[in-house]
Amino acid sequence: MISQPLDKQLPHGVADLFFNDAARKRAVERTLADTFARWGYSEIIPPTFEYYESLAAEAGPQLREEMYRFFDRDGRTLALRADFTIPTARIVGTKLYDRAMPLRFYAIGSVFRYEEPQAGMRREFTQGGIELIGAATADADAETIALAMTALRAIGLADFRFTLSNAAYLLATTRDLGLNDADDSALHDAIRRKNSPALKRLSDSLNIDATHKRVLAQLPTLYGSSDVLNRAECVNDDARAAIEHLHDVLARLKQFGFADLVTLDLAENRGMEYYTGMMFEGFVHGLGFAVVSGGRYDNLINHFGPSIPAVGFAIGIERVLIALRSRGAIKATIAPDVIAQEYGTKVELARAEGRIIETDILNRNENDLREYARIRGAGEIWWRDGQKELLDADERG
Amino acid sequence: MISQPLDKQLPHGVADLFFNDAARKRAVERTLADTFARWGYSEIIPPTFEYYESLAAEAGPQLREEMYRFFDRDGRTLALRADFTIPTARIVGTKLYDRAMPLRFYAIGSVFRYEEPQAGMRREFTQGGIELIGAATADADAETIALAMTALRAIGLADFRFTLSNAAYLLATTRDLGLNDADDSALHDAIRRKNSPALKRLSDSLNIDATHKRVLAQLPTLYGSSDVLNRAECVNDDARAAIEHLHDVLARLKQFGFADLVTLDLAENRGMEYYTGMMFEGFVHGLGFAVVSGGRYDNLINHFGPSIPAVGFAIGIERVLIALRSRGAIKATIAPDVIAQEYGTKVELARAEGRIIETDILNRNENDLREYARIRGAGEIWWRDGQKELLDADERG
DSSP states (O other), rough: OOOOOTTTTTOOTOOEHHHHHHHHHHHHHHHHHHHHHTTTTTEEEOOEEEEHHHHHTTOHHHHHOOOOOOEEEEEEEEEOOSSSSHHHHHHIIIITTOSSEEEEEEEEEEEEEOEEEEETTOOOEEEEEEEESSSSSSSHHHHHHHHHHHHHHHHHHHOEEEEEEEEHHHHHGGGOOOHHHHHHHHHHHHHHHTTTHHHHHHHHHHHHHHHHHHHHHHHGEEETTHHHHHHHSSSSSSHHHHHHHHHHHHHHHHTTTOOGGGETTTTTOOOTTTEEEEEEEEEETTSSOOOOEEEOOSSGGGGGGSSOOEEEEEEHHHHHHHHHHHHHHHHHHHHHHHHSSSSSHHHHHHTTOOEEEEOOSSSSOOHHHHHHHHTTOOEEEEEEOEEEEEGGGGGGO | OOOOOOOTSTTTTOOOOHHHHHHHEEEEOOOOOOOHHHHOOEEEEEEEEEEEEOOOOTHHHHHHHHEEEEEEEEEESEEEEESSSHHHHHHIIITTTTTOOOOEEEEEEEEEOOOOOTTTTOOOOEEEEEESOOSSSSHHHHHHHHHHHHHHHTTOOOOEEEEEHHHHHOOOOGGGGGGHHHHHHHHHHHHHHHHHHHHHHHHHTTTTHHHHHHHHGGGGGGGEETTHHHHOOOOOOHHHHHHHHHHHHHHHHHHTOOOOGGEEEOOOOTTTTTTOOOOEEEETTSSSSSOOOOOEETTSEEEEOOOOOOEEEEEEHHHHHHHHHHTOOOOOOOOOSSEEEESSHHHHHHHHHHEEEEESSSSOHHHHHHHHHHHHHHHEEEESOOEEEEEGGGGOO
């Protein structure tokens, strides 16, 4: 969901990719796939569209509103997938619930969300992420965060910082307040914006007891290093368990050498209607939005089948590509190694060794072929008479 | 477009892929991408949906009817891409027409066509193919066919045969007959089905002159090796040029060592409303439909911009996967190399070397972890105490 220039031939929010832009995107996707695979994740490929009613399950009102819907010719409503988490939950809940757990899946591909034209956001964008299913442990949460960090490093984004929060702590802290939806929403809004005056005003006007008042007032300060977990006050056992869980997750992350890259932010409640526990976002320098976000969603799969805990994340690949552009990382070039006049065995053998060889199919004369090779950034020309001509490096485009 | 079992959770014609099925598909796609890249092709990634009016351009009534259409919220009609050739033609015609030619692009991904439920065909299926743009030479046609053959070999399908025809020969042969659409369509139907009695009946009833009658009567016999080109009668210079062109294409294919794998079939006219010259299809043993089809389409790009000749093909990846299944080719496994109790540096180093390592996030006891490793088909267990246990090969799942 990245702003982009207007293209009159195309609807808002979709793009044509070719040449180096396409190569860079595929290089990122391959690196992500290889990284996920080495951690034991295998690919899951849900359909591009399926029944709207499946995708809308537990999707939250905003995501549901953003889905591209259309009618199948038998009259049922279809929708383009808006993420990979919901289709994966459907597949696990209906087809894979009796397999040995955990299941580790990754998915990389387009997802589709309608965005207002003024927002200038992508409507087709690319996610690469994982779902770790069947484990509610701190180890599972830590693996998820560590894999997100490892994946960002693998694609050349090493200067990240992650924020970590826990929906379960906020839920435990606010669930006994007996607020109606509007007040609850106003309260969570003030919490997210770390707006202490508004929080105090709401606490006073809503007749919240002294203990809860104190805990709510503390929330905007629960931001920083692991010390936050020692300071956090808990109104009940569930809140204590949520803090204890974050403690364990951080301890595991320390073993990975990743704990210092995490900032706790217990007031963060983005996505709380979806996540049930640990939530995180990852940011890189110079980019105002998260390149990765994820968390635990233990109540999603049971919409489709048995109750199975799960945790996952999605990396926004267009966002990553923007960050990489300014860093000069991920080299991907489409320049051929060789332009060859003659084809046959020699060319085929070199291709089998992985060299990129274009043959001249326009029967160009010597000057024209040399000019073409220069434009294409080729390293060598193989002439018909067997001569190999090296092209100057600084002649390469 | 392959028949498939019914899945009640999903609309007709789409599928969930996971485990080895997903891994095999991606292995085929990667091999195709790598093969295309070595021949100097770079990827082009058009959007999944765009304006229907763009995609419908030159699409032919059947393809147009099969397109998935829906409305953008500003009221314009969008459609899911039904192939990669039309979006590629749009991109070249509007954005790349002034680049050095030829342009070589490949595309791999989902395309979408509505098929009747009874047909049991895929509605989302995967194409992997190329477009070679800006060259009308026999060399360009020969490269296209040779690359299709090389790609099939690379993915483990070596037992292919290709049929080769030329839309230009049929067009030249029938264009002066002055037939109305219905008669023309009946004639082409009889030609395609090599129905000599029907051809004779039509020739007689339509008052076709003696020369054309003789050439039409010969068409069903113009099937076989290169000898066909010596036998083919020509009613005009364009027909002669079309035969001469096929001659040149075959001569180039001989240099690739591929000429013996081609059967000429001058009565083949599938896709003639689209193709303007050489057309081909590739078949493998035991599969009743083509795994690859392609041809020259010199009148497509000028719908979007300048007139630029082009030739290309698409491999049907689901069809290829069916063929590979019966051949045991393309090994793709998702079994991990190692299940590790302990994580940290040792595991990270092994992953960096490309090994697939799952860590135990459920804190299983010894027996349970061994059982899990067996189910997952793992090669080793790395225990917490540093012991490495090799698992019997025949214990692997």
